[in-house]
Amino acid sequence: MRMLRVWLGQAARSRTLPVVAVFGAISVLLLWLARGGDAYGSNLALNLGSEFVGTLVVIFALTPIIRRAERGRVREHRHLDFGWYIGRVRSAGLSIRILHTFSRLLLPPHDQRFLAAAADLLRRGGTARILLMHPDSVAAAQRTAELAGRGDVAIESRRNLQALDAFERGLDPGLRHRFEVRLYATSASLQVYCWDDRLLASFLPLGRLSGDHAQLEVSEDSPLGGFVTERFEELWDRSMPVDDYWRTTVTIAGDAEQRSYTARFLLVGEQFYLADPEVVAHIARAGAATVRAVLHDAPERSFRVAVLADGDEESAEVQSRYLEKYDHPETVFVRLG
Structure with missing residues:
Protein backbone atom coordinates (compact mmCIF):
# COMPACT_ATOMS: atom_id res chain seq x y z
CA MET A 1 0.00 0.00 0.00
CA TRP A 32 -19.89 3.63 -25.50
CA LEU A 33 -20.33 5.04 -29.03
CA ALA A 34 -19.50 1.65 -30.58
CA ARG A 35 -21.91 -0.29 -28.38
CA GLY A 36 -24.54 -0.72 -31.13
CA GLY A 37 -22.22 -2.37 -33.66
CA ASP A 38 -22.46 -5.97 -34.89
CA ALA A 39 -20.87 -8.59 -32.60
CA TYR A 40 -19.88 -5.83 -30.18
CA GLY A 41 -19.08 -8.17 -27.32
CA SER A 42 -16.92 -10.61 -29.29
CA ASN A 43 -15.04 -7.82 -31.09
CA LEU A 44 -14.41 -6.07 -27.79
CA ALA A 45 -13.14 -9.27 -26.20
CA LEU A 46 -10.87 -10.01 -29.19
CA ASN A 47 -9.34 -6.54 -29.20
CA LEU A 48 -8.87 -6.42 -25.43
CA GLY A 49 -7.31 -9.89 -25.45
CA SER A 50 -4.77 -8.95 -28.10
CA GLU A 51 -3.94 -5.74 -26.20
CA PHE A 52 -3.40 -7.68 -22.98
CA VAL A 53 -1.03 -10.08 -24.76
CA GLY A 54 0.96 -7.14 -26.15
CA THR A 55 1.06 -5.52 -22.72
CA LEU A 56 2.38 -8.70 -21.10
CA VAL A 57 5.12 -8.95 -23.74
CA VAL A 58 6.18 -5.34 -23.03
CA ILE A 59 6.07 -5.82 -19.23
CA PHE A 60 7.93 -9.12 -19.01
CA ALA A 61 10.23 -8.95 -22.04
CA LEU A 62 10.99 -5.39 -23.05
CA THR A 63 10.66 -3.49 -19.76
CA PRO A 64 13.57 -5.31 -17.97
CA ILE A 65 15.81 -4.64 -20.97
CA ILE A 66 14.87 -0.96 -20.99
CA ARG A 67 15.39 -0.69 -17.24
CA ARG A 68 18.84 -2.28 -17.40
CA ALA A 69 19.83 0.11 -20.15
CA GLU A 70 18.49 3.06 -18.18
CA ARG A 71 20.38 2.03 -15.02
CA GLY A 72 23.67 2.00 -16.85
CA ARG A 73 23.09 5.28 -18.67
CA VAL A 74 25.06 8.31 -17.47
CA ARG A 75 23.59 11.73 -18.08
CA GLU A 76 25.93 14.71 -17.77
CA HIS A 77 24.83 18.08 -16.39
CA ARG A 78 27.04 21.11 -17.00
CA HIS A 79 26.58 22.30 -13.40
CA LEU A 80 24.51 21.61 -10.30
CA ASP A 81 21.12 23.22 -10.88
CA PHE A 82 19.69 23.57 -7.37
CA GLY A 83 16.24 24.50 -8.65
CA TRP A 84 16.22 21.31 -10.74
CA TYR A 85 17.25 19.22 -7.72
CA ILE A 86 14.52 20.78 -5.57
CA GLY A 87 12.08 19.57 -8.21
CA ARG A 88 13.48 16.03 -7.79
CA VAL A 89 13.03 16.34 -4.00
CA ARG A 90 9.39 17.32 -4.53
CA SER A 91 8.84 14.21 -6.69
CA ALA A 92 10.75 11.85 -4.36
CA GLY A 93 8.70 9.29 -2.49
CA LEU A 94 11.21 7.44 -0.31
CA SER A 95 14.36 9.38 0.55
CA ILE A 96 16.92 12.05 -0.18
CA ARG A 97 20.61 12.03 0.76
CA ILE A 98 23.18 14.78 0.46
CA LEU A 99 26.96 14.60 0.87
CA HIS A 100 28.90 17.83 0.57
CA THR A 101 31.51 19.95 2.33
CA PHE A 102 28.87 22.66 2.54
CA SER A 103 25.89 23.22 0.26
CA ARG A 104 24.57 26.37 -1.38
CA LEU A 105 21.25 24.53 -1.41
CA LEU A 106 20.98 25.53 2.27
CA LEU A 107 21.68 29.20 1.59
CA PRO A 108 19.50 31.91 -0.02
CA PRO A 109 17.87 31.92 -2.49
CA HIS A 110 17.39 28.13 -2.49
CA ASP A 111 17.13 27.24 1.21
CA GLN A 112 13.45 27.96 1.89
CA ARG A 113 12.21 26.10 -1.19
CA PHE A 114 14.44 23.10 -0.48
CA LEU A 115 13.51 22.88 3.20
CA ALA A 116 9.81 23.16 2.34
CA ALA A 117 10.19 20.31 -0.18
CA ALA A 118 12.12 18.25 2.39
CA ALA A 119 9.41 18.81 5.00
CA ASP A 120 6.77 17.63 2.52
CA LEU A 121 8.83 14.48 1.88
CA LEU A 122 9.03 13.76 5.62
CA ARG A 123 5.27 14.21 5.95
CA ARG A 124 4.80 11.68 3.11
CA GLY A 125 6.76 9.11 5.12
CA GLY A 126 10.15 9.64 3.44
CA THR A 127 13.54 10.20 5.06
CA ALA A 128 16.29 12.80 4.67
CA ARG A 129 19.98 12.30 5.53
CA ILE A 130 22.46 15.15 5.16
CA LEU A 131 26.22 14.71 5.61
CA LEU A 132 28.39 17.83 5.82
CA MET A 133 32.06 18.44 6.60
CA HIS A 134 32.82 19.26 10.24
CA PRO A 135 33.65 22.98 10.25
CA ASP A 136 36.38 22.56 12.90
CA SER A 137 38.15 19.67 11.15
CA VAL A 138 41.55 19.69 9.49
CA ALA A 139 39.81 18.55 6.29
CA ALA A 140 37.71 21.76 6.29
CA ALA A 141 40.85 23.91 6.46
CA GLN A 142 42.44 21.83 3.69
CA ARG A 143 39.42 22.17 1.39
CA THR A 144 39.31 25.93 2.05
CA ALA A 145 42.92 26.15 0.89
CA GLU A 146 42.04 24.13 -2.24
CA LEU A 147 39.25 26.59 -3.08
CA ALA A 148 41.83 29.41 -3.26
CA GLY A 149 39.53 32.17 -2.06
CA ARG A 150 36.30 30.82 -3.60
CA GLY A 151 34.82 29.93 -0.21
CA ASP A 152 35.55 29.23 3.45
CA VAL A 153 34.30 25.73 4.31
CA ALA A 154 34.21 26.34 8.07
CA ILE A 155 32.10 29.51 7.80
CA GLU A 156 29.73 28.14 5.18
CA SER A 157 29.35 24.78 6.93
CA ARG A 158 28.37 26.60 10.15
CA ARG A 159 25.76 28.58 8.23
CA ASN A 160 24.38 25.32 6.82
CA LEU A 161 24.24 23.77 10.28
CA GLN A 162 22.43 26.78 11.73
CA ALA A 163 19.80 26.55 8.97
CA LEU A 164 19.36 22.80 9.50
CA ASP A 165 19.13 23.20 13.27
CA ALA A 166 16.38 25.81 12.90
CA PHE A 167 14.59 23.54 10.41
CA GLU A 168 14.73 20.53 12.73
CA ARG A 169 13.45 22.52 15.70
CA GLY A 170 10.51 23.65 13.55
CA LEU A 171 9.51 20.10 12.57
CA ASP A 172 6.68 18.24 14.26
CA PRO A 173 8.21 15.97 16.93
CA GLY A 174 6.85 12.91 15.15
CA LEU A 175 8.84 13.72 12.00
CA ARG A 176 12.24 14.42 13.53
CA HIS A 177 13.36 10.78 13.59
CA ARG A 178 13.13 10.78 9.77
CA PHE A 179 15.57 13.70 9.48
CA GLU A 180 19.26 13.16 10.28
CA VAL A 181 22.31 15.38 9.98
CA ARG A 182 25.85 14.13 10.57
CA LEU A 183 29.36 15.57 10.23
CA TYR A 184 32.43 13.94 8.69
CA ALA A 185 36.01 15.00 9.29
CA THR A 186 37.94 13.31 6.47
CA SER A 187 38.57 14.30 2.88
CA ALA A 188 35.77 12.70 0.87
CA SER A 189 36.72 14.24 -2.52
CA LEU A 190 33.12 13.62 -3.55
CA GLN A 191 29.79 15.44 -3.63
CA VAL A 192 26.47 13.54 -3.88
CA TYR A 193 22.81 14.58 -4.20
CA CYS A 194 20.42 11.60 -4.14
CA TRP A 195 16.67 11.23 -4.51
CA ASP A 196 15.10 7.78 -4.24
CA ASP A 197 17.24 5.54 -6.51
CA ARG A 198 18.81 8.33 -8.61
CA LEU A 199 21.78 10.56 -7.81
CA LEU A 200 24.01 13.37 -9.00
CA ALA A 201 27.71 12.91 -8.30
CA SER A 202 30.79 15.04 -8.83
CA PHE A 203 34.37 15.06 -7.61
CA LEU A 204 35.69 18.12 -5.79
CA PRO A 205 37.78 20.19 -8.23
CA LEU A 206 40.72 22.37 -7.24
CA GLY A 207 40.06 26.11 -7.20
CA ARG A 208 36.36 25.73 -8.01
CA LEU A 209 33.13 24.98 -6.17
CA SER A 210 31.92 21.51 -7.09
CA GLY A 211 28.45 22.84 -7.96
CA ASP A 212 30.00 24.79 -10.84
CA HIS A 213 31.60 21.60 -12.15
CA ALA A 214 30.10 18.88 -14.37
CA GLN A 215 27.60 16.58 -12.61
CA LEU A 216 26.91 12.94 -13.49
CA GLU A 217 23.35 11.68 -13.08
CA VAL A 218 23.10 7.90 -12.68
CA SER A 219 21.02 5.19 -11.08
CA GLU A 220 22.14 3.74 -7.76
CA ASP A 221 22.04 0.32 -9.44
CA SER A 222 24.73 1.28 -11.96
CA PRO A 223 28.42 0.57 -11.23
CA LEU A 224 29.17 4.27 -10.71
CA GLY A 225 26.04 4.74 -8.61
CA GLY A 226 26.93 1.73 -6.49
CA PHE A 227 30.43 3.10 -5.86
CA VAL A 228 29.08 6.52 -4.87
CA THR A 229 26.39 5.04 -2.61
CA GLU A 230 28.93 2.78 -0.89
CA ARG A 231 31.20 5.77 -0.26
CA PHE A 232 28.30 7.73 1.23
CA GLU A 233 27.42 4.89 3.61
CA GLU A 234 31.06 4.49 4.70
CA LEU A 235 31.31 8.16 5.57
CA TRP A 236 27.93 8.12 7.27
CA ASP A 237 28.93 5.22 9.52
CA ARG A 238 32.16 7.01 10.54
CA SER A 239 30.60 10.44 11.05
CA MET A 240 29.34 12.10 14.23
CA PRO A 241 25.73 13.08 15.02
CA VAL A 242 25.17 16.81 14.72
CA ASP A 243 23.91 16.92 18.32
CA ASP A 244 27.51 16.27 19.43
CA TYR A 245 28.53 19.41 17.55
CA TRP A 246 26.04 21.59 19.41
CA ARG A 247 26.37 20.21 22.94
CA THR A 248 28.69 18.12 25.08
CA THR A 249 28.18 16.29 28.38
CA VAL A 250 30.46 17.37 31.21
CA THR A 251 30.68 16.33 34.86
CA ILE A 252 31.60 19.11 37.29
CA ALA A 253 32.97 17.91 40.63
CA GLY A 254 33.91 19.89 43.73
CA ASP A 255 34.52 18.99 47.37
CA ALA A 256 30.80 18.74 48.21
CA GLU A 257 28.93 18.48 44.91
CA GLN A 258 29.20 16.49 41.70
CA ARG A 259 26.79 16.87 38.81
CA SER A 260 26.61 16.27 35.04
CA TYR A 261 25.46 18.90 32.55
CA THR A 262 24.72 19.00 28.83
CA ALA A 263 26.28 22.30 27.81
CA ARG A 264 26.99 24.36 24.73
CA PHE A 265 30.69 24.46 24.07
CA LEU A 266 33.45 25.85 21.90
CA LEU A 267 36.71 24.24 20.80
CA VAL A 268 39.48 26.65 19.86
CA GLY A 269 42.53 24.63 18.83
CA GLU A 270 42.94 22.23 21.76
CA GLN A 271 41.19 24.50 24.26
CA PHE A 272 37.63 23.78 25.47
CA TYR A 273 35.20 26.44 26.62
CA LEU A 274 31.73 25.91 28.07
CA ALA A 275 28.83 28.36 27.88
CA ASP A 276 26.19 27.28 30.39
CA PRO A 277 24.71 29.28 33.30
CA GLU A 278 24.20 26.13 35.39
CA VAL A 279 27.90 25.26 35.13
CA VAL A 280 28.82 28.81 36.15
CA ALA A 281 26.42 28.60 39.11
CA HIS A 282 27.98 25.28 40.18
CA ILE A 283 31.44 26.84 40.18
CA ALA A 284 30.15 29.84 42.13
CA ARG A 285 28.61 27.56 44.81
CA ALA A 286 31.96 25.79 45.22
CA GLY A 287 33.59 29.05 46.30
CA ALA A 288 37.28 28.59 47.05
CA ALA A 289 37.11 24.79 46.76
CA THR A 290 38.90 23.07 43.89
CA VAL A 291 36.55 22.28 41.02
CA ARG A 292 37.38 19.91 38.20
CA ALA A 293 35.58 18.83 35.04
CA VAL A 294 35.48 15.58 33.06
CA LEU A 295 34.15 15.48 29.51
CA HIS A 296 31.97 12.52 28.57
CA ASP A 297 33.98 12.04 25.35
CA ALA A 298 37.33 12.02 27.19
CA PRO A 299 36.74 10.41 30.61
CA GLU A 300 40.44 9.66 31.09
CA ARG A 301 41.31 13.35 31.43
CA SER A 302 40.37 15.77 34.20
CA PHE A 303 40.32 19.55 33.67
CA ARG A 304 40.62 22.47 36.06
CA VAL A 305 37.91 25.05 35.49
CA ALA A 306 38.04 28.84 35.49
CA VAL A 307 35.50 31.51 34.55
CA LEU A 308 36.91 33.87 31.91
CA ALA A 309 37.24 37.49 32.88
CA ASP A 310 34.99 39.61 30.70
CA GLY A 311 36.73 42.20 28.56
CA ASP A 312 40.16 40.61 28.09
CA GLU A 313 41.55 39.49 24.73
CA GLU A 314 40.85 35.78 25.24
CA SER A 315 37.24 36.44 26.21
CA ALA A 316 36.71 38.68 23.17
CA GLU A 317 38.00 36.00 20.79
CA VAL A 318 35.84 33.29 22.41
CA GLN A 319 32.76 35.51 22.21
CA SER A 320 33.39 36.13 18.52
CA ARG A 321 33.87 32.45 17.73
CA TYR A 322 30.83 31.49 19.78
CA LEU A 323 28.72 33.95 17.80
CA GLU A 324 29.95 32.37 14.54
CA LYS A 325 28.98 28.89 15.74
CA TYR A 326 25.63 29.51 17.44
CA ASP A 327 24.55 32.76 15.78
CA HIS A 328 23.67 34.40 19.08
CA PRO A 329 25.91 36.12 21.67
CA GLU A 330 27.17 34.84 25.01
CA THR A 331 29.32 36.73 27.51
CA VAL A 332 30.22 34.24 30.29
CA PHE A 333 32.47 31.28 29.51
CA VAL A 334 34.19 28.58 31.52
CA ARG A 335 37.65 27.50 30.37
CA LEU A 336 38.73 23.89 30.84
CA GLY A 337 42.46 23.77 31.39
Whole structure:
Protein backbone atom coordinates (compact mmCIF):
# COMPACT_ATOMS: atom_id res chain seq x y z
CA MET A 1 0.00 0.00 0.00
CA ARG A 2 2.85 2.37 0.77
CA MET A 3 4.44 1.77 -2.63
CA LEU A 4 1.04 2.39 -4.26
CA ARG A 5 0.69 5.70 -2.39
CA VAL A 6 4.23 6.67 -3.39
CA TRP A 7 3.52 5.87 -7.07
CA LEU A 8 0.24 7.77 -7.02
CA GLY A 9 1.96 10.76 -5.40
CA GLN A 10 4.77 10.74 -7.97
CA ALA A 11 2.30 10.28 -10.83
CA ALA A 12 0.16 13.17 -9.64
CA ARG A 13 3.16 15.50 -9.34
CA SER A 14 4.48 14.47 -12.77
CA ARG A 15 1.07 14.99 -14.49
CA THR A 16 0.84 11.26 -15.28
CA LEU A 17 -2.55 10.81 -13.63
CA PRO A 18 -4.25 13.64 -15.57
CA VAL A 19 -2.98 12.14 -18.84
CA VAL A 20 -4.22 8.67 -17.84
CA ALA A 21 -7.58 10.16 -16.84
CA VAL A 22 -7.97 11.96 -20.19
CA PHE A 23 -7.16 8.91 -22.29
CA GLY A 24 -9.30 6.72 -20.04
CA ALA A 25 -12.28 9.02 -20.54
CA ILE A 26 -11.74 9.00 -24.33
CA SER A 27 -11.56 5.19 -24.34
CA VAL A 28 -14.79 4.87 -22.36
CA LEU A 29 -16.50 7.33 -24.70
CA LEU A 30 -15.40 5.43 -27.82
CA LEU A 31 -16.53 2.11 -26.36
CA TRP A 32 -19.89 3.63 -25.50
CA LEU A 33 -20.33 5.04 -29.03
CA ALA A 34 -19.50 1.65 -30.58
CA ARG A 35 -21.91 -0.29 -28.38
CA GLY A 36 -24.54 -0.72 -31.13
CA GLY A 37 -22.22 -2.37 -33.66
CA ASP A 38 -22.46 -5.97 -34.89
CA ALA A 39 -20.87 -8.59 -32.60
CA TYR A 40 -19.88 -5.83 -30.18
CA GLY A 41 -19.08 -8.17 -27.32
CA SER A 42 -16.92 -10.61 -29.29
CA ASN A 43 -15.04 -7.82 -31.09
CA LEU A 44 -14.41 -6.07 -27.79
CA ALA A 45 -13.14 -9.27 -26.20
CA LEU A 46 -10.87 -10.01 -29.19
CA ASN A 47 -9.34 -6.54 -29.20
CA LEU A 48 -8.87 -6.42 -25.43
CA GLY A 49 -7.31 -9.89 -25.45
CA SER A 50 -4.77 -8.95 -28.10
CA GLU A 51 -3.94 -5.74 -26.20
CA PHE A 52 -3.40 -7.68 -22.98
CA VAL A 53 -1.03 -10.08 -24.76
CA GLY A 54 0.96 -7.14 -26.15
CA THR A 55 1.06 -5.52 -22.72
CA LEU A 56 2.38 -8.70 -21.10
CA VAL A 57 5.12 -8.95 -23.74
CA VAL A 58 6.18 -5.34 -23.03
CA ILE A 59 6.07 -5.82 -19.23
CA PHE A 60 7.93 -9.12 -19.01
CA ALA A 61 10.23 -8.95 -22.04
CA LEU A 62 10.99 -5.39 -23.05
CA THR A 63 10.66 -3.49 -19.76
CA PRO A 64 13.57 -5.31 -17.97
CA ILE A 65 15.81 -4.64 -20.97
CA ILE A 66 14.87 -0.96 -20.99
CA ARG A 67 15.39 -0.69 -17.24
CA ARG A 68 18.84 -2.28 -17.40
CA ALA A 69 19.83 0.11 -20.15
CA GLU A 70 18.49 3.06 -18.18
CA ARG A 71 20.38 2.03 -15.02
CA GLY A 72 23.67 2.00 -16.85
CA ARG A 73 23.09 5.28 -18.67
CA VAL A 74 25.06 8.31 -17.47
CA ARG A 75 23.59 11.73 -18.08
CA GLU A 76 25.93 14.71 -17.77
CA HIS A 77 24.83 18.08 -16.39
CA ARG A 78 27.04 21.11 -17.00
CA HIS A 79 26.58 22.30 -13.40
CA LEU A 80 24.51 21.61 -10.30
CA ASP A 81 21.12 23.22 -10.88
CA PHE A 82 19.69 23.57 -7.37
CA GLY A 83 16.24 24.50 -8.65
CA TRP A 84 16.22 21.31 -10.74
CA TYR A 85 17.25 19.22 -7.72
CA ILE A 86 14.52 20.78 -5.57
CA GLY A 87 12.08 19.57 -8.21
CA ARG A 88 13.48 16.03 -7.79
CA VAL A 89 13.03 16.34 -4.00
CA ARG A 90 9.39 17.32 -4.53
CA SER A 91 8.84 14.21 -6.69
CA ALA A 92 10.75 11.85 -4.36
CA GLY A 93 8.70 9.29 -2.49
CA LEU A 94 11.21 7.44 -0.31
CA SER A 95 14.36 9.38 0.55
CA ILE A 96 16.92 12.05 -0.18
CA ARG A 97 20.61 12.03 0.76
CA ILE A 98 23.18 14.78 0.46
CA LEU A 99 26.96 14.60 0.87
CA HIS A 100 28.90 17.83 0.57
CA THR A 101 31.51 19.95 2.33
CA PHE A 102 28.87 22.66 2.54
CA SER A 103 25.89 23.22 0.26
CA ARG A 104 24.57 26.37 -1.38
CA LEU A 105 21.25 24.53 -1.41
CA LEU A 106 20.98 25.53 2.27
CA LEU A 107 21.68 29.20 1.59
CA PRO A 108 19.50 31.91 -0.02
CA PRO A 109 17.87 31.92 -2.49
CA HIS A 110 17.39 28.13 -2.49
CA ASP A 111 17.13 27.24 1.21
CA GLN A 112 13.45 27.96 1.89
CA ARG A 113 12.21 26.10 -1.19
CA PHE A 114 14.44 23.10 -0.48
CA LEU A 115 13.51 22.88 3.20
CA ALA A 116 9.81 23.16 2.34
CA ALA A 117 10.19 20.31 -0.18
CA ALA A 118 12.12 18.25 2.39
CA ALA A 119 9.41 18.81 5.00
CA ASP A 120 6.77 17.63 2.52
CA LEU A 121 8.83 14.48 1.88
CA LEU A 122 9.03 13.76 5.62
CA ARG A 123 5.27 14.21 5.95
CA ARG A 124 4.80 11.68 3.11
CA GLY A 125 6.76 9.11 5.12
CA GLY A 126 10.15 9.64 3.44
CA THR A 127 13.54 10.20 5.06
CA ALA A 128 16.29 12.80 4.67
CA ARG A 129 19.98 12.30 5.53
CA ILE A 130 22.46 15.15 5.16
CA LEU A 131 26.22 14.71 5.61
CA LEU A 132 28.39 17.83 5.82
CA MET A 133 32.06 18.44 6.60
CA HIS A 134 32.82 19.26 10.24
CA PRO A 135 33.65 22.98 10.25
CA ASP A 136 36.38 22.56 12.90
CA SER A 137 38.15 19.67 11.15
CA VAL A 138 41.55 19.69 9.49
CA ALA A 139 39.81 18.55 6.29
CA ALA A 140 37.71 21.76 6.29
CA ALA A 141 40.85 23.91 6.46
CA GLN A 142 42.44 21.83 3.69
CA ARG A 143 39.42 22.17 1.39
CA THR A 144 39.31 25.93 2.05
CA ALA A 145 42.92 26.15 0.89
CA GLU A 146 42.04 24.13 -2.24
CA LEU A 147 39.25 26.59 -3.08
CA ALA A 148 41.83 29.41 -3.26
CA GLY A 149 39.53 32.17 -2.06
CA ARG A 150 36.30 30.82 -3.60
CA GLY A 151 34.82 29.93 -0.21
CA ASP A 152 35.55 29.23 3.45
CA VAL A 153 34.30 25.73 4.31
CA ALA A 154 34.21 26.34 8.07
CA ILE A 155 32.10 29.51 7.80
CA GLU A 156 29.73 28.14 5.18
CA SER A 157 29.35 24.78 6.93
CA ARG A 158 28.37 26.60 10.15
CA ARG A 159 25.76 28.58 8.23
CA ASN A 160 24.38 25.32 6.82
CA LEU A 161 24.24 23.77 10.28
CA GLN A 162 22.43 26.78 11.73
CA ALA A 163 19.80 26.55 8.97
CA LEU A 164 19.36 22.80 9.50
CA ASP A 165 19.13 23.20 13.27
CA ALA A 166 16.38 25.81 12.90
CA PHE A 167 14.59 23.54 10.41
CA GLU A 168 14.73 20.53 12.73
CA ARG A 169 13.45 22.52 15.70
CA GLY A 170 10.51 23.65 13.55
CA LEU A 171 9.51 20.10 12.57
CA ASP A 172 6.68 18.24 14.26
CA PRO A 173 8.21 15.97 16.93
CA GLY A 174 6.85 12.91 15.15
CA LEU A 175 8.84 13.72 12.00
CA ARG A 176 12.24 14.42 13.53
CA HIS A 177 13.36 10.78 13.59
CA ARG A 178 13.13 10.78 9.77
CA PHE A 179 15.57 13.70 9.48
CA GLU A 180 19.26 13.16 10.28
CA VAL A 181 22.31 15.38 9.98
CA ARG A 182 25.85 14.13 10.57
CA LEU A 183 29.36 15.57 10.23
CA TYR A 184 32.43 13.94 8.69
CA ALA A 185 36.01 15.00 9.29
CA THR A 186 37.94 13.31 6.47
CA SER A 187 38.57 14.30 2.88
CA ALA A 188 35.77 12.70 0.87
CA SER A 189 36.72 14.24 -2.52
CA LEU A 190 33.12 13.62 -3.55
CA GLN A 191 29.79 15.44 -3.63
CA VAL A 192 26.47 13.54 -3.88
CA TYR A 193 22.81 14.58 -4.20
CA CYS A 194 20.42 11.60 -4.14
CA TRP A 195 16.67 11.23 -4.51
CA ASP A 196 15.10 7.78 -4.24
CA ASP A 197 17.24 5.54 -6.51
CA ARG A 198 18.81 8.33 -8.61
CA LEU A 199 21.78 10.56 -7.81
CA LEU A 200 24.01 13.37 -9.00
CA ALA A 201 27.71 12.91 -8.30
CA SER A 202 30.79 15.04 -8.83
CA PHE A 203 34.37 15.06 -7.61
CA LEU A 204 35.69 18.12 -5.79
CA PRO A 205 37.78 20.19 -8.23
CA LEU A 206 40.72 22.37 -7.24
CA GLY A 207 40.06 26.11 -7.20
CA ARG A 208 36.36 25.73 -8.01
CA LEU A 209 33.13 24.98 -6.17
CA SER A 210 31.92 21.51 -7.09
CA GLY A 211 28.45 22.84 -7.96
CA ASP A 212 30.00 24.79 -10.84
CA HIS A 213 31.60 21.60 -12.15
CA ALA A 214 30.10 18.88 -14.37
CA GLN A 215 27.60 16.58 -12.61
CA LEU A 216 26.91 12.94 -13.49
CA GLU A 217 23.35 11.68 -13.08
CA VAL A 218 23.10 7.90 -12.68
CA SER A 219 21.02 5.19 -11.08
CA GLU A 220 22.14 3.74 -7.76
CA ASP A 221 22.04 0.32 -9.44
CA SER A 222 24.73 1.28 -11.96
CA PRO A 223 28.42 0.57 -11.23
CA LEU A 224 29.17 4.27 -10.71
CA GLY A 225 26.04 4.74 -8.61
CA GLY A 226 26.93 1.73 -6.49
CA PHE A 227 30.43 3.10 -5.86
CA VAL A 228 29.08 6.52 -4.87
CA THR A 229 26.39 5.04 -2.61
CA GLU A 230 28.93 2.78 -0.89
CA ARG A 231 31.20 5.77 -0.26
CA PHE A 232 28.30 7.73 1.23
CA GLU A 233 27.42 4.89 3.61
CA GLU A 234 31.06 4.49 4.70
CA LEU A 235 31.31 8.16 5.57
CA TRP A 236 27.93 8.12 7.27
CA ASP A 237 28.93 5.22 9.52
CA ARG A 238 32.16 7.01 10.54
CA SER A 239 30.60 10.44 11.05
CA MET A 240 29.34 12.10 14.23
CA PRO A 241 25.73 13.08 15.02
CA VAL A 242 25.17 16.81 14.72
CA ASP A 243 23.91 16.92 18.32
CA ASP A 244 27.51 16.27 19.43
CA TYR A 245 28.53 19.41 17.55
CA TRP A 246 26.04 21.59 19.41
CA ARG A 247 26.37 20.21 22.94
CA THR A 248 28.69 18.12 25.08
CA THR A 249 28.18 16.29 28.38
CA VAL A 250 30.46 17.37 31.21
CA THR A 251 30.68 16.33 34.86
CA ILE A 252 31.60 19.11 37.29
CA ALA A 253 32.97 17.91 40.63
CA GLY A 254 33.91 19.89 43.73
CA ASP A 255 34.52 18.99 47.37
CA ALA A 256 30.80 18.74 48.21
CA GLU A 257 28.93 18.48 44.91
CA GLN A 258 29.20 16.49 41.70
CA ARG A 259 26.79 16.87 38.81
CA SER A 260 26.61 16.27 35.04
CA TYR A 261 25.46 18.90 32.55
CA THR A 262 24.72 19.00 28.83
CA ALA A 263 26.28 22.30 27.81
CA ARG A 264 26.99 24.36 24.73
CA PHE A 265 30.69 24.46 24.07
CA LEU A 266 33.45 25.85 21.90
CA LEU A 267 36.71 24.24 20.80
CA VAL A 268 39.48 26.65 19.86
CA GLY A 269 42.53 24.63 18.83
CA GLU A 270 42.94 22.23 21.76
CA GLN A 271 41.19 24.50 24.26
CA PHE A 272 37.63 23.78 25.47
CA TYR A 273 35.20 26.44 26.62
CA LEU A 274 31.73 25.91 28.07
CA ALA A 275 28.83 28.36 27.88
CA ASP A 276 26.19 27.28 30.39
CA PRO A 277 24.71 29.28 33.30
CA GLU A 278 24.20 26.13 35.39
CA VAL A 279 27.90 25.26 35.13
CA VAL A 280 28.82 28.81 36.15
CA ALA A 281 26.42 28.60 39.11
CA HIS A 282 27.98 25.28 40.18
CA ILE A 283 31.44 26.84 40.18
CA ALA A 284 30.15 29.84 42.13
CA ARG A 285 28.61 27.56 44.81
CA ALA A 286 31.96 25.79 45.22
CA GLY A 287 33.59 29.05 46.30
CA ALA A 288 37.28 28.59 47.05
CA ALA A 289 37.11 24.79 46.76
CA THR A 290 38.90 23.07 43.89
CA VAL A 291 36.55 22.28 41.02
CA ARG A 292 37.38 19.91 38.20
CA ALA A 293 35.58 18.83 35.04
CA VAL A 294 35.48 15.58 33.06
CA LEU A 295 34.15 15.48 29.51
CA HIS A 296 31.97 12.52 28.57
CA ASP A 297 33.98 12.04 25.35
CA ALA A 298 37.33 12.02 27.19
CA PRO A 299 36.74 10.41 30.61
CA GLU A 300 40.44 9.66 31.09
CA ARG A 301 41.31 13.35 31.43
CA SER A 302 40.37 15.77 34.20
CA PHE A 303 40.32 19.55 33.67
CA ARG A 304 40.62 22.47 36.06
CA VAL A 305 37.91 25.05 35.49
CA ALA A 306 38.04 28.84 35.49
CA VAL A 307 35.50 31.51 34.55
CA LEU A 308 36.91 33.87 31.91
CA ALA A 309 37.24 37.49 32.88
CA ASP A 310 34.99 39.61 30.70
CA GLY A 311 36.73 42.20 28.56
CA ASP A 312 40.16 40.61 28.09
CA GLU A 313 41.55 39.49 24.73
CA GLU A 314 40.85 35.78 25.24
CA SER A 315 37.24 36.44 26.21
CA ALA A 316 36.71 38.68 23.17
CA GLU A 317 38.00 36.00 20.79
CA VAL A 318 35.84 33.29 22.41
CA GLN A 319 32.76 35.51 22.21
CA SER A 320 33.39 36.13 18.52
CA ARG A 321 33.87 32.45 17.73
CA TYR A 322 30.83 31.49 19.78
CA LEU A 323 28.72 33.95 17.80
CA GLU A 324 29.95 32.37 14.54
CA LYS A 325 28.98 28.89 15.74
CA TYR A 326 25.63 29.51 17.44
CA ASP A 327 24.55 32.76 15.78
CA HIS A 328 23.67 34.40 19.08
CA PRO A 329 25.91 36.12 21.67
CA GLU A 330 27.17 34.84 25.01
CA THR A 331 29.32 36.73 27.51
CA VAL A 332 30.22 34.24 30.29
CA PHE A 333 32.47 31.28 29.51
CA VAL A 334 34.19 28.58 31.52
CA ARG A 335 37.65 27.50 30.37
CA LEU A 336 38.73 23.89 30.84
CA GLY A 337 42.46 23.77 31.39
